[in-house]
Amino acid sequence: MDANDVPQDRIPTYGGRRKLFYAVDRDGSYVAVRSSGWEAEAVATGSALEEIECLRQDAWRRAQAGTTSPLEYYMTCRRMDLALLAQTTGYSPWRIRRHFRPAVYARLSDRVLSRYADALGIESVTLRALVERP
Amino acid sequence: MRQTLPFTHRQSAHCESGVMSALTTHAGLPLSEPMAFGLAAALAFALIPFVKLSGLPLIAYRMPPGAIIRGVRKRLDIGMRRFTFGDPEQGMAALDRALDEGRVVGLQSSVFWLPYFPEDMRFHFNAHNLIVYGRDGGDYLVSDPVFEETVRCDRASMKKARFAKGALAAKGLMYFVERLPAEVELGRAIPAAIRANHRVMAKAPLPFVGLRGMRRLGRSIVKLSRDPRRRDTYLPRFLGHVVRMQEEIGTGGAGFRFMYGAFLKEAAASIGEPALKEASAAMTEAGDTWRLFALRASKMCKGREPMNAPALSDIIMQCADREAAAWELLRIAARHR
Numbered sequence: 001m002d003a004n005d006v007p008q009d010r011i012p013t014y015g016g017r018r019k020l021f022y023a024v025d026r027d028g029s030y031v032a033v034r035s036s037g038w039e040a041e042a043v044a045t046g047s048a049l050e051e052i053e054c055l056r057q058d059a060w061r062r063a064q065a066g067t068t069s070p071l072e073y074y075m076t077c078r079r080m081d082l083a084l085l086a087q088t089t090g091y092s093p094w095r096i097r098r099h100f101r102p103a104v105y106a107r108l109s110d111r112v113l114s115r116y117a118d119a120l121g122i123e124s125v126t127l128r129a130l131v132e133r134p
Numbered sequence: 135m136r137q138t139l140p141f142t143h144r145q146s147a148h149c150e151s152g153v154m155s156a157l158t159t160h161a162g163l164p165l166s167e168p169m170a171f172g173l174a175a176a177l178a179f180a181l182i183p184f185v186k187l188s189g190l191p192l193i194a195y196r197m198p199p200g201a202i203i204r205g206v207r208k209r210l211d212i213g214m215r216r217f218t219f220g221d222p223e224q225g226m227a228a229l230d231r232a233l234d235e236g237r238v239v240g241l242q243s244s245v246f247w248l249p250y251f252p253e254d255m256r257f258h259f260n261a262h263n264l265i266v267y268g269r270d271g272g273d274y275l276v277s278d279p280v281f282e283e284t285v286r287c288d289r290a291s292m293k294k295a296r297f298a299k300g301a302l303a304a305k306g307l308m309y310f311v312e313r314l315p316a317e318v319e320l321g322r323a324i325p326a327a328i329r330a331n332h333r334v335m336a337k338a339p340l341p342f343v344g345l346r347g348m349r350r351l352g353r354s355i356v357k358l359s360r361d362p363r364r365r366d367t368y369l370p371r372f373l374g375h376v377v378r379m380q381e382e383i384g385t386g387g388a389g390f391r392f393m394y395g396a397f398l399k400e401a402a403a404s405i406g407e408p409a410l411k412e413a414s415a416a417m418t419e420a421g422d423t424w425r426l427f428a429l430r431a432s433k434m435c436k437g438r439e440p441m442n443a444p445a446l447s448d449i450i451m452q453c454a455d456r457e458a459a460a461w462e463l464l465r466i467a468a469r470h471r
Contacts, residue, residue, distance in 0.1 A: 001388070001392060001418070001421060001422055001425065012254065013252070013254035013255060014252060014254075014255075015252025015253065015254060015255070016252075017252060017281065017282065018282055019147070019280060020145045020146060020147045020280070021147055021389060021392065022147060022168065022389070022392040022393050022395070022396040023392065024395075024418055028415075029399065030168070030392075030395060030396035030399050030400075030414075032145075032147070034145070034282070038428075039429075039432070040377060040425075040428040040429050040431075040432040041377075041378075041428075043374075043377070043432040043435065043436055044374050044375075044377040044378035044428075044432060044435075045254065045255075045378060047374050047378075047435070048257075048374075048378055049254060078246075079246065079256070079257065079258060080258065081188070083300075084258060084299070084300045087299040087300050087303075088298070088299045088300070121247070121294065
């Protein structure tokens with residue numbers, strides 16, 4: 001890649017930051033050049049973020065409708081899936097899935113809830129409620 | 135190695151090679167990032183169908199996490215200490231102790247819990263490497279190699295980042311340089327590193343690794359486009375995944391090719407082997423071809439260009455051909471002399 005071709009597309013996923021790339025300058029030597037991002041990367045990251053956002057919105061609707069517990073919504077807020085939440089809390093996936101049932105979730109002890117609070121980085125009081133941006 | 139010198143932050147293209155370059159340089163053995171990457175024989179390719187990440191096969195453009203640190207350490211015989219912890223509090227105490235002793239410490243961490251990362255880059259990726267060079271009140275002073283400037287991270291977030299669970303969990307991994315070798319023989323280390331890398335790229339006995347793996351990827355794109363059940367939704371997802379792993383994670387597939395090209399250029403000068411310069415140019419061409427693939431594939435995924443699987447497959451085959459040409463030059467240049 002020519003040093004002049006290092007993309008400067010100012011992609012939103014970089015949040016205004018720049019990454020470093022190695023490129024070839026006019027006399028053929030390698031130089032390090034800062035890049036504000038490339039459209040192709042933005043597309044790829046964007047579609048991964050879209051997938052995450054879809055899951056979050058879907059869980060939000062179901063949590064509001066009361067068909068799932070706030071726990072599932074908060075899990076998607078932290079970009080986690082069931083397997084990762086299970087590994088982080090040490091609870092088995094089926095046990096967590098049971099906690100997705102609003103009736104079961106409402107009866108959870110403070111101890112269990114504090115484990116979720118720790119894993120998700122969300123305060124227990126917030127876990128008891130349903131907040132869109134925890 | 136106790137150092138009283140102030141630590142100098144330098145931005146790098148990739149976290150692990152950047153950390154290794156910064157740690158050795160700070161300890162008194164100046165090593166550029168491409169040199170660290172090349173000496174570790176870290177260039178690779180793998181498409182592993184039976185390891186899935188949310189339903190998509192694992193694809194890697196470099197050796198697995200940890201290979202650069204280990205590779206440089208072994209190749210140059212650098213004395214390093216490395217620790218993992220079962221108990222997060224112990225891990226944090228050990229970090230504080232090392233910092234109080236004046237050490238500059240490398241850490242493995244999750245990207246997601248690092249507050250200084252932009253929101254859109256925060257995924258649950260556990261094999262990010264960074265350097266902590268000091269403490270100030272409740273904050274750690276961080277030199278994250280992929281950032282332009284030094285940053286800060288509060289203690290609670292650092293603990294979460296170091297002890298995040300899941301794939302490639304860091305278990306609080308921390309490491310630092312303790313002893314430098316008496317002398318470094320680049321004239322021996324560079325050819326040996328190139329030979330080791332040649333074995334991975336050209337001679338791996340597995341069909342999904344190295345040049346064979348690339349050609350397999352090329353064929354599988356065409357195969358997917360002929361499968362009516364996977365053509366319409368899975369194929370674009372798969373291509374998006376290939377591009378994302380190529381361009382976003384680490385420094386990307388093309389980025390690694392350019393970094394290896396930079397290594398070969400530097401190596402050519404430092405050991406006086408002009409053939410490495412020629413190989414560097416071939417590797418640069420391979421990187422350019424990977425970039426062309428990313429550009430076309432991302433347009434096709436977005437529907438800005440009609441899906442043309444044979445054309446994409448063809449570009450991958452060109453990548454493989456170009457890299458094969460580079461490795462043939464390197465095989466000859468790095469033969470035992």
